[in-house]
Amino acid sequence: MAADIETETEPAPDYSGKAMLGVLGLDDVLSGGFVRDRLYLLEGNPGTGKTTIALQFLLEGARRGERGLYISLSETREELLETARSHDWTIGDLITVYELIPPESLLDAEQQQSLLYTSDLELGEATKAIFEQVEATKPARVVLDSLSEIRLLAGGSLRYRRQILALKHYFARQGTTVLLLDDLTADALDKTVHSVTHAVVRLDELAPDYGAERRRLRVLKYRSQRFRGGYHDFCISTGGVRVFPRLIALEHKTAFVRNQLGSGVIELDALLGGGVEAGSSTLILGPAGTGKSLFAIQYVLAAVARGEKAAMFIFDEELGVLLERTRAMGFDLAGLRDQGQLTIEQVDAAELSPGEFAHLVRCQVDEARAKTVVIDSLNGYQAAMPQENALILHVHELLQYLNRQGATTFLTVAQHGLVGDMRSPVDVTYLADTVILLRYFEARGQVRRAISAVKKRTGAHEDTIREYRITGTGLRVGEPLRNFQGVLRGVPTLVKDQALLDSDQP
Structure with a gap:
């Protein structure tokens, strides 16, 4: 039995001087949040989640006793409150929602110039109204939604840049952390604010050919601060x-003992040189119906018998069917799940992003302390990936982490x-520590199954091919097939004048 894993912990970084956003995962990407008293830009097309993140930013401040101000030039106060209610949030006394141009003024004939023209008077009035509201509320955090309206009022890139610089210097004197929202509807190619703000976070939404939309974000810049680069999925x-x-x-660094782990099937363990090692990955390859899931379940049952916890992520098979057919073999997976020894997650590749799936796996390992993880199958995992290259990178990082x-x-x-001739939809054999190959072959007018270990990094293994059968009580693995050649091609031939041992057992 494997020894308890001792995690090599590093001193937690000090984020006390930063303004955390209160968005699960985003503060980690930003190394703790925003440096205080700076100007930040959150940009993305409509519907990508800017308003939601902005409200979380203010709510996190209120939770810490900081006053917040939401200045809206595009949404009404009621629309913002409705957004908050949809997330079961309550806008307390520490957060002020200020609608810069009240809806009733749009109906006043004397106020029709409010946002419909780009005169100096209108931009000056808007800026004055913003400053007056800041002076009145004395906020520590401010959200300005959105820059598209300011850009339209400015009428030109030069004047727009000067206006943003004026806002930056004003808020710097006030000691305020400001989050600017830009919906990219006026001029998506205008990067004026990028050079002025302290950090830029870009939100994207992808629409696959089938399935739910996928959202991701990327930190484009963050002055003088480390951050986690690349794209990060979010929902x-x-x-x-x-x-x-x-x-x-x-x-993620840990120290553990690489003990050899058995499957509970003596012949299978012999084929693998005694079993697989803790902290290793095993890839089970084969055509449909060869029992790939059953081999993985055999190791899950062995892990539970050792007193360890296990987790299974099922992409392809309907969970009820899996539980029913394994129950008929005497494997009570549902009972193990109810006892808390096994977690079984039905994964819908059309609804789940790769980043969210990796998060699910990490939760089972970090929080539930699962020591055996089954991903069945990579075909379903691939369906969640936009490109095959991305799949290989995701699998590489996930396996290395595990x-x-x-x-x-x-x-x-x-x-x-x-x-x-068998073809794999994606070749990840070089990533796995152990590769098990399952095959159909014909013998004496019957379709039979064969198993072989073609790779094992962590020790010796048999170079033989063994026949196996799936029976009403599970897997039965037989002795090596020494009288045949061509088994992996599907049509073997006898190499000796000796009949294949034909009995009820392989």
């Missing part, structure tokens, strides 16, 4: 925005075809 649900920081395996946490991982891949 909007009741309760606000949740960001799933890009997984970097090198950041290995460093001492978790033993099993992945399945359904190959194209049934017999003969």
